[in-house]
Amino acid sequence: MPAPKNTHAAVHYRVEAADLHAHLFHVTLTLARPEALQELSLPVWIPGSYLVREFAKNLQQLRARQGRRALPIQQRDKQRWQVACDSTEPLVVEYAVYANDASVRTASLNATRGFFNATSLCLRSEGQADQPCTLDIVAPENIATSAQWHCVTGLFGLETDAQGFGLYRAADYDELVDCPVEMGAFWSARFHAGGVPHRIVVAGAAPSFDGQRLVADTRKICEATIAFWHGKGKPPFKSYLFLLNAVHDGYGGLEHRNSTALICARADLPRTSAPHTGEGYSTLLGLISHEYFHTWNVKRLRPSEFRHYDYTQENYTELLWFFEGFTSYYDDLLLRRAGLIDDATYLKLLTKTSHQVLQAPGRQVQTVAQASFDAWVKYYRPDENTPNATISYYTKGALVALCLDLTLRREGATTLDDVMRALWQRCAGGPMAESDLRAVLQQLAGRAFDAELDAWVHSTAELPLAELLAAHGIALQAEVPQPAQRLGLRVAENSAVQIKAVLRGGLAERAGMAAGDEWLGIEVQGQGWRIAKLADIALYAGAEKQVTALVARDARLLRLPLQLEPAAAPRRGGKTPVPAADTVSLGVADRALATRWLAGAASV
Known part of the structure; x- marks a missing residue:
């Protein structure tokens, strides 16, 4: 029998599920033709999740050799190492990676499942990252486990066994780290x-x-x-x-x-x-729709700043409102068009998105373009001040897409669907800039949309939701806000009221409440009452407009005067005051108009 062909590329990785209970992968990197001073690095972030996560913190026992000769390794910084070696001889680098994060962003290994993104496991060899590479995925040594486990990945299989373990190929490092690996006893179809x-x-x-x-x-x-x-x-x-x-x-x-x-x-x-699924399943289908839509919108059609990923530091762009926000607009809309949800369910989901924007005071502080740029330090690091200082590029970006689509449909020349497809053609399914979007809008709509984009994306102006929805048969009506929103709070209610955030300009802030407080009860007309949830306030306060809140802060008990009704702002011209509408409902007012939009007709 002839000897098997050597299918290993010049850059070859071997990943072993070495110790399930210690959550350790063992990785061997072999470079057939290393540099004389070979630099190695591990990414600090993974594309699609805009936060420096410092994957190198989980790397341990790093060592290098050529043949039997051990080589010294010099660490250059938190994520880079350098090996002085003979460039004519293969370099072998071995190390272990601790993997105990069950998220989709990193790596996990235990007795029931293994998962990894190569950004967490595979060192990048400088000077050779554009070269083809191979990945050998080795099953756990435990016989009982290995008999049950299978392996799957989006990489092309070269030599794999019936369970999916074996040798895979990637065109370069970018493809390697863009194909996560799942292993375990999973269901498959x-x-x-x-x-x-x-x-x-x-x-x-x-x-x-x-x-x-x-x-x-x-x-x-x-x-x-x-x-x-x-x-x-x-x-x-x-x-x-x-x-x-x-x-x-x-x-x-x-x-x-x-x-x-x-x-x-x-x-x-x-x-x-x-047989009748609930809201949770609709949410899951929306997630599937969102990530699948990303296959086009961000993985291929992507910000020009992402033409080549820099894995060593933040990669800034102001366009996440387009790539995440527009994807968020289409994820639920495509569920409606696919017949998986009805109009009422879709409008309920759109109402939720509207509330997430309208009930965030930060929308008046930060533009959605700024939110995109600041994702690295704000979106993925929320704190008690987040709703007051920031706006989500997911939710407001989705509403920008909605307003743009409804405007285009009202004018009748084109739709946002057409714009997305034209962008795909213009940019050849690759890097794009905001100027490309503006150019396509002018080309298809017959006029410039600079004023709308400047107002909706690059300023904190309110979006014309009610006007545009009404033109498409959807009525937006103000509703009575829930107790937390009326008071200006974000809370957790679990036999006590824990204050998580105090919204800017709200009644709770005026009373002196702070994030971290425990709201114990209220005093009404000299009587004290214990509360377990905010709804209890209406029960005990009745028609009273002023009460005393009993709050615990840093082991001290505080008595805070609390007004229960907001002071209405007068209209211009001294007319009857009208409260701000941050709680709304959406309903079909004209079925024919609404169906044309929701079903994806060319225009209205």
Whole structure:
């Protein structure tokens, strides 16, 4: 029998699930032709999640050798190392990585499951990052575990066994780190969408999990999305992989070029015993839709600043309102177009998004373009002042997309759907700038949209939601706010009221309340009452407009005078005062107009 061919590339990684209980991967990097002074580095962030996460903190026992000769390693900074070696001889670098983060962003290894993004495990070899590389994924040595475990990734398989372990190929380091790896005893199914094979893998599902329902609904999402971008054409990938980890309580996703890693609550999966799914399942479908849409909008059509990723530091852009916000607009809208939710459910989801913007005082402080740029220090590091100082580029970006789409449809020349497809063509499914969006809008709509983008994206002006929705058969009405919003609070209610955030200019701030306070009770007309939730205030205060709040702060008890009704701001001209509408409801006022928009008709 002839000897097997050596299919290893000049840059080769071997990843072993070395110690499940210690959460340790063992990694071996072999460079066939190293530099004389070979620099190695580990990324500090992963594309799609805009925070410096310092993955090198989990790397340990780093050593290098050529043949049997051990080589000294000089650490250059927190993430870079340098090895002086013979450039004519292969360099072997070995190390371990601690992996105990169950999120979609890093790596995890235990007795039931393994998962990793290569940004957490694979050192980048400077000067060779553009070269093809191979990845050998080795099953755990424990015989009982290895017999049950399978492995799956979006990378191209070269030599793999029936369980999926073995050798994979990547065109370069960028592709390697853009294809997460899942291993374990998971559920798996395959389907086709747009003429392309798709696979969905679910780890951690309960016995009641209805896999057929999830596959059928996911296929509808994929078909609707592919049709959105390409009509009857095929998508820009040869296969696609969904990696879904079901946990007791969790939610999140991270997009990749031909796959996505997802987390959901186990109870949100569809069940064979419950044909009628709840809000949690709709939320999961929205997550699937969001990450799949990202395959086009951010993984390929992407900010010009992301033309080449710099893994060593922050990569700034002001365009996350477009790439995350517009994706957030289309994720639920495509569920409606795919027939997975009805109009009422869609409008409920849109109402929630509207509240997240209207009830954030930070929308009057920070523009959505600034929010995009500041993601690295603000969005992923929220604190008690976040709602007062920032706005989400997800939620306000989605409302900017809504306003843009409804404006285009009202004028009748084009739609945002057409704009997205034209951007794809203009930028050849690659890097784009805001100037490209402005140019396409002018080309398709027949006029410039500079005034709208300057107001909606680059200023803190309010969005014309009510006017534009009304033009498309949707009535936006002011509603009575919930107690927390009326008081200007974000709280946790669990047999006591814990204050998480105090909103700028609200009644609670005027009373002197602060984040971290425990609100114990109120005094009304000389009587004290214990409260366990904010709804108790109305019970005990009755018609009183002024009470005393009893608050615990730093082990001290405080008595704070609290006004329960806001002072109404007078209208211009001295007319009847009208309260600000930060709590609204959306309803269909004209079914024909609403259906044309929600069903994706060309214009209204």
